[in-house]
Amino acid sequence: MPTTRETTDRSAVRTLLRLWPYVRPVRARVFTAAFVAVVASCTGLVIPLVLKWMVDGPVADRDPAGVWLGALYLLLLGIAEAVLFGIRRWLVARPLSHVEAEMRAGLYRRLQRLPVAFHDRWASGQLLSRATTDLMLLRMFLAFPLTFLLVNGVTILVGLVIMLLQDWVLGLVILGPAVPVMWTCVVFERRYARVARRAQDQIGDLTTVVEESVLGIRVIKGFGRHRSQARAFRELSGRLRGTELRKARLLATIWAVIVTLPEVAIGAALVLGVLRVADGELSAGTLVAFLSTALALRWPVDSIGFLLAMSQEAATATERYFEVMDELPEDQLDGDGGGGPRPQARDAAHRAAAPGLRFENVSFRYPDAPPGSPPLLTAVDLHIRPGESMALVGATGSGKTTLTALVPRLHEVTSGRITLNGVDITAMSREELRGRVAVAFEEPTLFSAGVGENVLMGARDAAGKPELDRALAIAQADFAHALPQGTDTRVGEQGLSLSGGQRQRLALARAVVGRPEFLVLDDPLSALDVHTEAAVEAALRRVLADTTALIVAHRPSTVLLADRVALLSGGRIAAVGTHQELLRENAEYAHLMSGEQEDSR
The missing domain is CATH 1.20.1560.10 (ABC transporter type 1, transmembrane domain)
Known part of the structure; x- marks a missing residue:
């Protein structure tokens, strides 16, 4: 402050x-x-x-x-x-x-x-x-x-x-x-x-x-x-x-x-x-x-x-x-002061770019970082093809959550650009961008409202009970129907009347209820027990088949949801490949995965 x-x-x-x-x-x-x-x-x-x-x-x-x-x-x-x-x-x-x-x-x-x-x-x-x-x-x-x-x-x-x-x-x-x-x-x-x-x-x-x-x-x-x-x-x-x-x-x-x-x-x-x-x-x-x-x-x-x-x-x-x-609000921090794209972003948007979600030479430093301190992310290059799910793995503090926050423009890149289907995200209004990208954070935040209201916050258009039931089923959050007033039950401040796993499942339901084109999940299964995790993974695989997803993962079970894996190390993408390829070829990745396995026992 x-x-x-x-x-x-x-x-x-x-x-x-x-x-x-x-x-x-x-x-x-x-x-x-x-x-x-x-x-x-x-x-x-x-x-x-x-x-x-x-x-x-x-x-x-x-x-x-x-x-x-x-x-x-x-x-x-x-x-x-x-x-x-x-x-x-x-x-x-x-x-x-x-x-x-x-x-x-x-x-x-x-x-x-x-x-x-x-x-x-x-x-x-x-x-x-x-x-x-x-x-x-x-x-x-x-x-x-x-x-x-x-x-x-x-x-x-x-x-x-x-x-x-x-x-x-x-x-x-x-x-x-x-x-x-x-x-x-x-x-x-x-x-x-x-x-x-x-x-x-x-x-x-x-x-x-x-x-x-x-x-x-x-x-x-x-x-x-x-x-x-x-x-x-x-x-x-x-x-x-x-x-x-x-x-x-x-x-x-x-x-x-x-x-x-x-x-x-x-x-x-x-x-x-x-x-x-x-x-x-x-x-x-x-x-x-x-x-x-x-x-x-x-x-x-x-x-x-x-x-x-x-x-x-x-x-x-x-x-x-x-x-x-x-x-200054977000829409005035851009170059034109009106929420539209910056001139360089408009020019970049017309350059040829691959479809899907792409990070091109992205660097990031927090605005209030001490002068001369190194950037948290440096020259990140990563391409997630349309319909592909990419797991993002790295040591604690490597910048995984920060990288995912750049996609919906919760933070602005310091240099480089991020494109969705070839269009620079700064060439879109934030409203349009956040309508195409859904996010589930590691720390699920729920509001003092009904369960249904919390979940349907993730739907752009008017959504009703069928969409709510579908999202709850995907997130294995059917427990909501058994609450005293069903999905109208108020969850209390910060949702603390629910367990950590229940809150996380509702946050996941909120992310998928709007059938987003792009999905960013920050370790969405960390608070789930083994059996619930397996059920959520099975349902998520069906969702991920129709969307382009970036998933922060700490456990091998979450990694296996993705088609490919990216290793973030030293603020850069150190390796990209399948889980098995990186286990065989990258010692740092193998060490991270073995450590997670040991921690999970």
């Missing part, structure tokens, strides 16, 4: 402006809500003016009717303010929930389109925290701080104008703390941004630990590692707690400054105002209105620290969100 970033690349404002394309469709309601909130807030500032009229008028003249009329005005103003704020909330609730849903859907779509290399680098917990916690912070920011930074700013400005018009001397006293408060806000914003980013990254790390502990609960219990996992969780939790306390201390500091200095200014204005009233320089009603206005501005001023903190958290959440969204 990318390392935690302690500083932001841009200002919070520039970062938050990236949300505009998502807000634009609902801008009318958002702007209307902001306007309504400004009107509601300014309505509250009329109340001190009514109090001035009441003190200098009906109260001074001992007019009870005027006092009751003033009370009515105050009641109506209070009701109007409450109704307007209620309308603001109603205006923004639905559209901002829609914005959050659209951003979450966009993130999910982007994750589906990003290359495998991206997912190899990123921890799933980090991605999950971006799709949940970060987007929740963004919705809260759009609903509250975004509006009230504007509303409170306008309220403070209007309130100061009112106070200066009532008495400019007292107004200057109230303005005294403005400079130290603004300086504190600038320092706070810079420091809080770093701490907020650190906290959100640590939440992602903590999410990863929880997710891995849940998925790996059998391993944890089997090896009695619950204490070490709990210790790791406590350490991460303690680190996050320390960061959150650091955030709390920063927020307490700015609140202390923002609250204390204005309160001191109000106290000074009160003392000075009382003295001026006593000297006859100021009316009592003006002093009451002035102080009431100053007190009405306490919340807008006090909330600055809170709103700035939420804005900084939203800025870091936006930054984390776009770290994923800015990654």
Whole structure:
């Protein structure tokens, strides 16, 4: 996963402006809500003016009717303010929930389109925290701080104008703390941004630990590692707690400054105002209105620290969100940026090439490999003829799985090319390519869905029960019919409610259900018992007779499924021939096969 970033690349404002394309469709309601909130807030500032009229008028003249009329005005103003704020909330609730849903859907779509290399680098917990916690912070920011930074700013400005018009001397006293408060806000914003980013990254790390502990609960219990996992969780939790306390201390500091200095200014204005009233320089009603206005501005001023903190958290959440969204999807990693073939691929596609599946001078190095490190695969040349099945054999770590991942373009070749029936695979769209090539991985992944749904994911077109039953029969997965709800039975997360062999058979059924033209199997029988393996092999032979297949094999029984065998050694194809030929002529192959036989006993 990318390392935690302690500083932001841009200002919070520039970062938050990236949300505009998502807000634009609902801008009318958002702007209307902001306007309504400004009107509601300014309505509250009329109340001190009514109090001035009441003190200098009906109260001074001992007019009870005027006092009751003033009370009515105050009641109506209070009701109007409450109704307007209620309308603001109603205006923004639905559209901002829609914005959050659209951003979450966009993130999910982007994750589906990003290359495998991206997912190899990123921890799933980090991605999950971006799709949940970060987007929740963004919705809260759009609903509250975004509006009230504007509303409170306008309220403070209007309130100061009112106070200066009532008495400019007292107004200057109230303005005294403005400079130290603004300086504190600038320092706070810079420091809080770093701490907020650190906290959100640590939440992602903590999410990863929880997710891995849940998925790996059998391993944890089997090896009695619950204490070490709990210790790791406590350490991460303690680190996050320390960061959150650091955030709390920063927020307490700015609140202390923002609250204390204005309160001191109000106290000074009160003392000075009382003295001026006593000297006859100021009316009592003006002093009451002035102080009431100053007190009405306490919340807008006090909330600055809170709103700035939420804005900084939203800025870091936006930054984390776009770290994923800015990654190029698979179809833009090609030369033309649109998912089509690269120019060299289009030219290569027209060159003469043999039918079937062919690797031509293929080399591969992982994108994040250290500079200068040797490629994992070097100048691989291999031709699998139409209708032929080829077993791929090699020592552990020789690159067999990586080579098979190049066929459906889960990884891109570093150099060379791969052709299907003479057409460079980069000259096809990935959708077309993956419609022609089916894959069964060594580690079978099942989803929290029904057995039938998991298997039929391998069918390109609408497939029904006959195709499902056929695939289950080929994979010797008829046990699915005996499950409580038959093929509608949900297999649970990762399919862990099934045995390893059952999961592998369902993954194999998923690979063959669509009757693929090309089949890539990564050690598909490793988890099967001897009797089931023999039955699956017999059924697979019928399937392999009608398709072109590349099979990663570790056991002689799997090798015997293939027409020919390729030995991968040192990143190259060292030998190709039948099983018997390689046993006689290649010592490395004979050693691998004898080792497998010994391991199987």
